[in-house]
Amino acid sequence: MFVNLTEVLTNEDRVVSMQTEAQLREVSVGGELHSVLASSPVNFVFTNTGKGRARIEGNAEFVFSAGCDRCLKPVEERMDVCFTREVWAPDMAADPSVYEEQPFMDGFQLDVEDLLISEIVTSWPMKILCKPDCKGICPICGTDLNTGTCKCDTFVPDPRMAAIKDIFEADKEV
Numbered sequence: 543m544f545v546n547l548t549e550v551l552t553n554e555d556r557v558v559s560m561q562t563e564a565q566l567r568e569v570s571v572g573g574e575l576h577s578v579l580a581s582s583p584v585n586f587v588f589t590n591t592g593k594g595r596a597r598i599e600g601n602a603e604f605v606f607s608a609g610c611d612r613c614l615k616p617v618e619e620r621m622d623v624c625f626t627r628e629v630w631a632p633d634m635a636a637d638p639s640v641y642e643e644q645p646f647m648d649g650f651q652l653d654v655e656d657l658l659i660s661e662i663v664t665s666w667p668m669k670i671l672c673k674p675d676c677k678g679i680c681p682i683c684g685t686d687l688n689t690g691t692c693k694c695d696t697f698v699p700d701p702r703m704a705a706i707k708d709i710f711e712a713d714k715e716v
């Protein structure tokens with residue numbers, strides 16, 4: 543949805559607060575699609591900060607569907623998105639490169655979903671786990687090591703220990 547920021551961008555010291563529903567169904571992060579399971583309304587405060595410029599402050603809460611990075615179990619990932627962005631009215635910035643940093647603006651219009659998506663992608667966690675100590679799945683047979691054990695040999699010998707073992711074995715042969 544679009545929010546018209548003409549009033550805030552063109553009136554000095556103008557402050558406008560509003561609440562809106564985000565029309566977000568899913569987000570794509572690193573090529574993976576995550577559905578939005580729940581979302582709060584988005585709270586916005588738009589503040590004029592000078593001729594043709596404004597500050598956007600906003601926050602919202604989302605719950606996304608994701609998979610545990612270790613065991614692939616479905617996880618509900620909760621996220622508080624909180625942001626502050628400076629925007630310029632069209633043709634008002636001395637340095638035109640600022641417009642590249644506001645791809646969520648279309649003239650005087652703010653594209654709410656575009657802005658939210660860019661904030662969600664930047665604050666997406668590096669790792670998502672079903673629980674902090676998830677043991678993951680066996681890389682050989684696929685057993686979920688949280689609920690069972692398997693007989694696969696996943697032991698990787700330490701090369702230094704292997705060298706000591708060689709010395710002992712050489713001794714035995716004498």
Ligand SMILES: [Zn+2]
Nearest residue numbers: 610613672676
């Ligand atoms: Zn897990």
Ligand SMILES: [Zn+2]
Nearest residue numbers: 680683692694
């Ligand atoms: Zn196994």
